[in-house]
Amino acid sequence: MINVALPKGRLGEKVYEILENAGYGCPAIREKNRRLIFENTEAGISYFWVKPSDVAIYVERGAADIGIAGKDILIEYEPDVFELLDLGIGVCRMCVCGRPDFRPDPSRPLRVATKFPNTARQYYAAKSEEIDIIHLNGSIELAPIIGLSDVIVDIVETGKTLAENGLVPLAVVNPISARLIANKASGKFKYDEIQRLCLAVEAEVENRKENE
Numbered sequence: 273m274i275n276v277a278l279p280k281g282r283l284g285e286k287v288y289e290i291l292e293n294a295g296y297g298c299p300a301i302r303e304k305n306r307r308l309i310f311e312n313t314e315a316g317i318s319y320f321w322v323k324p325s326d327v328a329i330y331v332e333r334g335a336a337d338i339g340i341a342g343k344d345i346l347i348e349y350e351p352d353v354f355e356l357l358d359l360g361i362g363v364c365r366m367c368v369c370g371r372p373d374f375r376p377d378p379s380r381p382l383r384v385a386t387k388f389p390n391t392a393r394q395y396y397a398a399k400s401e402e403i404d405i406i407h408l409n410g411s412i413e414l415a416p417i418i419g420l421s422d423v424i425v426d427i428v429e430t431g432k433t434l435a436e437n438g439l440v441p442l443a444v445v446n447p448i449s450a451r452l453i454a455n456k457a458s459g460k461f462k463y464d465e466i467q468r469l470c471l472a473v474e475a476e477v478e479n480r481k482e483n484e
């Protein structure tokens with residue numbers, strides 16, 4: 273049996289579709305209810321829905337053998353897991369964003385508001401720039417508009433949130449997409465099952481690319 277941590281929400285539903293088409297369906301999962309665990313013993317698979325930012329924790333600690341996490345989370349928390357496959361969905365960019373007329377003030381450190389402090393710190397450390405991190409949990413776009421920060425480091429998908437708040441992307445920090453990850457011990461002890469699943473998922477991902 274392979275235990276899979278699925279990210280709750282739209283991304284998780286797309287991921288489940290891929291797994292279902294790859295031969296790892298679990299029909300009960302499509303019933304509208306609030307259950308969190310689903311199992312298909314015939315297919316040797318069990319799923320649980322978790323908060324997207326928690327997937328890597330379940331996998332790192334072995335509560336799930338595999339999971340699907342955004343590259344943003346993997347870069348930010350650096351969990352000790354195997355990264356098996358880029359699923360090519362949940363594609364977006366981690367960007368530095370600000371007002372279109374933004375100019376840095378060389379007399380003080382740049383104030384950066386973000387949900388991703390480690391990612392921001394790494395990005396500016398590589399440029400040897402000193403920054404003052406303001407760690408927020410959401411509505412990041414507000415920070416430079418009301419003067420809490422100079423810029424933000426945040427996810428840009430369609431760019432709509434930025435545009436509607438009068439902000440623009442200033443630089444790309446990292447390209448982001450959903451990744452299939454595995455617990456390191458499971459990767460060894462359940463090597464055959466995980467390898468089989470990984471190959472079936474990879475074929476399905478390729479298939480979807482061709483039909484796009």
Ligand code: PRP
Pocket residue numbers: 409410411412413426427428429430431432433434
């Ligand atoms: C994310 C991100 C941006 C937005 C980008 O926020 O932090 O605010 O999506 O998407 P877009 O480019 O398609 O507009 P999320 O929806 O997770 O909400 P949050 O503000 O609570 O973090």
